[in-house]
Amino acid sequence: MSPGDEHDYRGKDQGGRPDDPYSTLGGTRQTRTRLPDGDAGLPHARRPVRNSRSLVTITGVVVLLIAAIAFANRGGGSDEDAAAPGAEKPGTTGSAPTAATGTKPVQGKNGTIASGFAHDEQGAQSAAANYAVALGSAEMFMKESRHQILDTVYSPAAANKLRAPQDLAYSAEFLARLGLDSDGNAPQGSTFISRTVPVGTKVLAFDDDTAKVAVWYTGLIGMSGQDSTKPVSTTWKTWTAQLSWLGGDWKVTEASEADGPAPVPGDVAASRSDAISKAVEEYGGFTYAR
Template sequence: MSLGDEPGYPETGHTRTRLPESDPYGGASRRGGRSSSRSLVTVVGVVVLLIAAIAFANRGGGGDSPAAKTTGGNGSRPGTSSTAASGTRPVETKSTEGIPTGFAHSEQGAQSAAANYAVTLGSTGMFNQDSRHRIVTGLYTSAAANDLQNAMDSAYSANFLSKMGLDVNGYPPQGSTFVSRTVPVGTKAEQYDDSSAKISVWYMGLIGMSGSSSTNPVTTTWKTWTFDLQWVGGDWKISADTQTDGPAPVPGDDQAATSDEISKAVEQYGGFTYAR
């Protein structure tokens, strides 16, 4: 189901989610589930992060930097420096709200910012109105944030949260663990100068409800999230963003974990601060 199928959601036309054919938690079978205005582009770019979550809820009922140039041969592969860690310290401080700040005024700093912003925007904090407002205000330019807040509140409606198995404040029922994580695999600078950057983040997403009564287990998605960044007030801020599917690797033969194992893993394994 695409985001445009939900009443009141803007049509993106670019993103889809592939759902698993079976439910390791024993749940019910699933069912399929530019404008010229820059503000509209920004709204669409952010709200598109809900697509994987909406599909889950409906299941149960320019050029590279010189370092990135390819080498010869029949195929091509990136140079060593394009995939190796830069060693640049990614962030100096973090706010009390856990929003990453203080990234370097460099191409590496922009890539680090984009990776960490993807993590924050893909977190469970986006499902609570107060924390979502702080996240959007903290990560976006003031103009983009002003355009987004009402649209995001409408997207994360009480009806939507209920479909996700969450209460009106975005919290799961007692005994269950709601999982929403973004795990960056790599970043790429599509364009960079001192005042702006376009950075793509290839990531794996985790979304689902873990609990003994859950019929919608935690599943994975693969996406590429592209951020338009501006250098504002001594840090990188998002002015617009978009997402596309994949690239997704071929699924392995790993046995699906039990609900209890997933809940414990989420509680015991914390996230990272990502650096390019």
């Protein structure tokens, strides 16, 4: 966001128009006329001279403030323009682990999942973060949408290999333990919640068309409802994905998951189940980018 060009605050020497309305003679827009001595005492005989030096100082301060705001909020420029002089290029070794790269994360979506990631380290990290979100969503508990997610996130070979084992893992018995029916639906009046929220990503290996990326995330999972015996709780895990550049995008070829690292739980009191259900319905997710 950059400020509009409503006003030219440059000084006369810089090519802008002078903004001082009293800039003509001695800081006032009036002709200097010598009055007779007898008229000197009239209250309207002469307007006081306004000091133009203070106006110039104020204008200079305004110019600096607007320039600082414009620089801090500018957008739409190229990635090279956005980088500070002498700063390392995004994705290079030594850049701050939590710093955003500034490169456009994706070009589009495949269904509800982001796609069209950049063919570089940060694109691989963006892909891994968004794929972790998809694989941790409530849609994974329904067969049809689960197959769509697998086909989108994984390479064709990996998706075909995983489809049957995943169907076995999301068995009717497993779903029942979560309070879902055999099709993955929550009982009437309850809301099943499963969300993944990436905290950070890390490139473990990268070589042109392959990448190994770890995604540290926190998650929400459980049933929100008055009769729920599985209330929504948080988890902390690290998901590590091996990715390959296939068909113009990053695809997962294999993955693993481990618990943690997990912080000490805070002292915020747990919310009522209806508040959790309402929050999940009202707050949408994000497209994640490195």
